[in-house]
Amino acid sequence: MDVEPPAVHPKAPTPGTELGIHFDECFGCGDEFEAGLHLRSRIGEAQTVYSEFTVTAAHQGAPGLAHGGLLACAFDEALGSTVGNLLRRPAVTGKLETDFRRPVPVGSTLYIEARLDGTAGRKIYASADGHLDAPDGPIAVSARALFVAVGFEHFTTHGDPAALKKLADAQEKAKRVREGRDWEINP
Numbered sequence: 001m002d003v004e005p006p007a008v009h010p011k012a013p014t015p016g017t018e019l020g021i022h023f024d025e026c027f028g029c030g031d032e033f034e035a036g037l038h039l040r041s042r043i044g045e046a047q048t049v050y051s052e053f054t055v056t057a058a059h060q061g062a063p064g065l066a067h068g069g070l071l072a073c074a075f076d077e078a079l080g081s082t083v084g085n086l087l088r089r090p091a092v093t094g095k096l097e098t099d100f101r102r103p104v105p106v107g108s109t110l111y112i113e114a115r116l117d118g119t120a121g122r123k124i125y126a127s128a129d130g131h132l133d134a135p136d137g138p139i140a141v142s143a144r145a146l147f148v149a150v151g152f153e154h155f156t157t158h159g160d161p162a163a164l165k166k167l168a169d170a171q172e173k174a175k176r177v178r179e180g181r182d183w184e185i186n187p
């Protein structure tokens with residue numbers, strides 16, 4: 001099947017939108033685990049998403065340097081967020097390839113620019129570059145990924161029902177807050 005240019009969903013968040021946390025317990029973006037990456041993302045122009053995270057001592061492999069697996073995690077999160085938010089299609093990572101070009105020290109911040117590259121049926125291609133310590137800093141890590149679109153049953157069949165309920169409740173609460181309906185009759 002031919003690869004087609006990505007078609008951003010008409011209801012995708014607009015450039016400049018801060019994306020926030022998609023699940024509190026997500027290691028990539030959630031706030032519940034102190035050692036997590038706490039990645040923050042916002043929509044950029046032209047099918048891009050900008051993400052940042054600061055490497056802490058909890059992310060070390062060699063002394064004082066980020067673990068490559070955790071850098072790959074940051075790219076999985078940034079690319080997954082790009083696919084999920086711009087296409088508004090549930091999808092999971094099928095393949096993730098990373099090039100580690102420079103060491104990433106503890107205390108440094110990685111600025112990740114991710115983009116949609118194309119789609120072919122259920123297959124979604126995306127790639128990203130991670131710049132060291134500034135949005136235009138040297139590229140320390142690059143990644144390419146294949147995401148595969150799935151139905152919601154992927155998560156209900158294989159995931160944790162209690163965690164899915166917690167996520168659905170949090171999303172409903174966020175929607176009530178956005179619409180100014182977050183009040184109780186008997187608080």
Ligand SMILES: CCCCCCCCCCCC(=O)SCCNC(=O)CCNC(=O)[C@H](O)C(C)(C)COP(=O)(O)OP(=O)(O)OC[C@H]1O[C@@H](n2cnc3c(N)ncnc32)[C@H](O)[C@@H]1OP(=O)(O)O
Binds near residue numbers: 001022077081085093
């Ligand atoms: C607002 C929200 C924010 C949301 C923000 C979310 C951010 C979260 C970011 C984290 C994302 C993750 O880590 S997700 C978690 C890690 N990933 C997973 O757990 C996925 C585990 N794998 C699977 O469940 C499965 O293998 C699937 C779903 C990927 C594919 O299985 P399937 O549904 O049976 O489909 P299948 O026919 O095998 O594959 C479909 C097509 O993709 C191709 N394909 C599949 N895998 C590969 C592969 N590794 N390399 C090459 N090609 C592949 C096949 O050849 C086929 O091509 P063709 O024949 O059609 O040409």
